[in-house]
Amino acid sequence: DLDLLDKLDDERFVAAALEFTCASHYGAGAPSPLSDAGMRGRALDLAAARGPQQMDFTQRLLADPASVRGWVRRLFEDCDQAFFADTWRRVSVQLVADARHKTELLRRKGLADAVGAVSAAVTLDEGAGRINVDKLSEGRTTAVDPGVGQGLTLIPTSFGWPHLMVLHAPGWRPVIHYPVHLPDLPAPASVELLQLRLEALAHPMRMRLCRNLARSPYTTGELADSNGITSPEVSRHLSVLKKAGLVTTRRRGRYVLHQLDLTVVARLGSDFLEGVLR
Known part of the structure; x- marks a missing residue:
């Protein structure tokens, strides 16, 4: 994953790194703040509203994306050595089993059962050819863009509850990031x-x-x-x-x-x- 991070061009890396601003133009294919003065100013304004640390990060990111990319990689590598390698060994068995179960559901019972097993908040409208996710936020994307390859990626997490994240942006295949099911967790209300x-x-x-x-x-x-x-x-x-x-x-x-x-x-x-x- 870190090697793939290194392969991103600066525009895509910066756009992904600035998602923390929760900008309203997320997923709209806005110009890069590296080349557009208006978007650059907007990114800095949004970061300033989040706090001084976010502002400092954004200024560094826009001034020198390569150094920030290297810093992010070193941070992840340090976390892996300090604690995450042990954590991953502990949770990976459950995540692999969950991914295998969803794959088997898709193969044996079809897409409706597979996405329904992700969360009760995810349903398939077969007539419209649409997957609906019951969230307070609104948005839409396509999983059949030939430019990035058809498909939807489902990624389980052991630490994400109660978040059910739908991630999409121009040039990216859409992703649903979902918490693995635990028996003591209630089904989400609509x-x-x-x-x-x-x-x-x-x-x-x-x-x-x-x-x-x-x-x-x-x-x-x-x-x-x-x-x-x-x-x-x-x-x-x-x-x-x-x-x-x-x-x-x-x-x-x-x-x-x-x-x-x-x-x-x-x-x-x-x-x-x-x-x-x-």
């Missing part, structure tokens, strides 16, 4: 479902209803009496909560009882963090 749940709880009356429903099951009439609103109003609020999967319903004789799903609500914080970091 961004749409997370939004539904947060919006459902944002209403002050629904928060008051949740106060009742978190303690014990209630009928619609009981909730109406307790909160001073009509039964139809309660029903409308309950419908929103149930659509978001926050409330469960069961029947006891002629009574219909509603109760807050405490497990789902308790996971909202971690689901939100997983969603924004995915």
